[in-house]
Amino acid sequence: MTVTTHRRVLGIIVFVTVLLYFVWIRNSGVIPSLPHHVSYSETKPAFSRETIKQPAITSDTKPNIIFILADDYGYHDIGYHGKQYGGIINTPVLDKLASEGVTLENYYVQPICSPTRVQLMSGRYQIHTGMQHFVIEHGQPRCLPLDEVTLPQKLLEANYTTHMVGKWHAGYYKAACLPHRRGFNSFFGLLLGNSDHFSHSASCGGSKGCSGFGYDLHENDMIADPKKWKGQYSTTIFTNRAIKIIKEQKKPLFLYVSYQAVHAPMQPPKDPAYDYKNISDSTRRKYAGMVSYMDYSVGRIVDALKETGKWNNSVLVFSTDNGGDISHGNNWPLRGKKKTLWEGGVRGNGFVNSPLIPPQSRGRVSHDLIHITDWFPTFVQGLAGGSLNGTKPLDGFNVWETIRDKKPSVRTEILHNIDPMLTNTETPADFEDSPELFTPTTNAAIRVGDWKLITHEPTTGNWDVPPELASTLTKPAVNNDYQPIWLFNIKSDPLETHDLSKAHPEKVRELLQKLQHYNITSVPVFYPNCDSRASPNRHSNLWVPWGETNWKHFAQIKY
Secondary structure, eight states: OHHHHHHHHHHHHHHHHHHHHHHHHHHSSSSSOOOOOOOOGGSSSOTTTOOOOOOOOTTOOOOOEEEEESSOOOOOGGGHGGGGGGGOOOHHHHHHHHHEEEEEEEEEOOSSHHHHHHHHHHSSOGGGGTTTOOOOOOOOOOSTTTTTTOOHHHHHHTTEEEEEEEEEEOSSSSGGGGGGGGOSEEEESSSSOOOOOTEEEEOTTOOOOOOOOOEEETTTEEEOOOOHTTSSSSHHHHHHHHHHHHHOOOOOEEEEEEOOOSSSSSSOOGGGGOTTTTOOSSHHHHHHHHHHHHHHHHHHHHHHHTTTTGGEHHHHHHEEESSSOOOTTTTTSOOOOTSSSHHHHOOOOOOEEOOOOGGGGGSEEOOOOGGGGGHHHIIIIIIIIIOTTTOOSSSSSHHHHHHHHHOOSSEEEEEEEEEEEEEEEEEOOTTTTTTTTOOOOOOEEETTEEEEEEEEEOOOOOOOGGGGTTTTOOEEEEEOOSSSSSEEEEOTTTTTOOTTTTHHHHHHHHHHHHHHHHHHHOOOOOOOOGGGGGGGGGGGTTTOOSSSSTTTHHHHHHH
């Protein structure tokens, strides 16, 4: 055999061997057989919407989340509500953002500040955090429970940078309670529930045993330099800081802008452009100026997002913290006010605007049921693609698909509150005493579907006409004497003018059972007495974490 013939035979043997090897692999199922017309690059699996509902969220696609909270902002006092009744307070920025986004018209918060803020941070009803009663007072040793996992902590896990500007009011007596230690990379604002908008100082308020007047503007764990900040208007400096953060951040951003506006004291900016001379009531006039300046300031934040190229990948949510304080704000045409469980106390102004919402879902009004606790899972899971593992059981729902895709809200009920510290000793004569029914001598309210039940609401509720519209609007002629149980169909009667408790006893019973179901899961109220150690005159006239022995560390000035 010649050398050439030998090489040919050897080549044939090698070829046949390789061919038999691939035939064996194919038949054994080690690799799939490929259609002759398909290249290997085309065999990557094509996932359907059934297997993956949305694209994977990466660090490049995670949206910036901007949450703006207004303080004591009345339902009537946002332009798109007030203008329907002849209102004259102008909010062109908020109106435009709402009209081009998704306006939330079945949106609920808590009737007072601290509970709303704690529920935003925890995603849990106040009956599950011990915050059922009133606000955190200036001198109380109380804060958002330290064993609660917070919204910013979960967003940090999702590779966000988290920043807070403005009013905290979720407790400060210990260092561990401070926002900078509850998940925020930075904090600039006030710790208390209110202060002077220019001097940033506050008294003890109603805190028994507390005395003095203290400065309350903080930067992370330190005192923000009084020489720099005293005399500057709170809404302005908070907006400026928010814009600075927007310009500097490169990672996905969670920015919580918690305006002190439009909470008392009534101090509009020193700018004649915000002087409502057509409102004769001086308190209302000042309030209107504060509202319009806040509106302008929200516009500045949106402009900063656009100028930095972040707007197209941002979701902006605007919300109130509770109903308006009728000493200056207004909730017309709703019944009730701040601190009550009537609609005027708990139905909030709210909207979402984002280029990430498809055009067919924008420019609409949503009547889906949404609650302040829903932002926790919506932001973490729906927007950031993060995990909710590690939290306590949440009361909120992920409503991003409701907002973005017009899908019905998964929420069908809201527990407005159960406050066992607000009770009446007289049980209704016709009440069926049963362990499966909630006793209506305790202040509580629940919404299930279209129905709302209120028990022992100490304030009977009124329909307060804005002072500037007193000559054109008329209150409903309704008997609003006290009664232990009220039942309303909120869809057909959003103004709560027709009590249906006598007409629908079966619905009353059903909702009392629901309340009892929640009541069984509640934790004890934690509402300790105020402590004189909180007095700012003990701490160089500063509000600091007074429960710490090294409080002087927190009294250092951040220059």
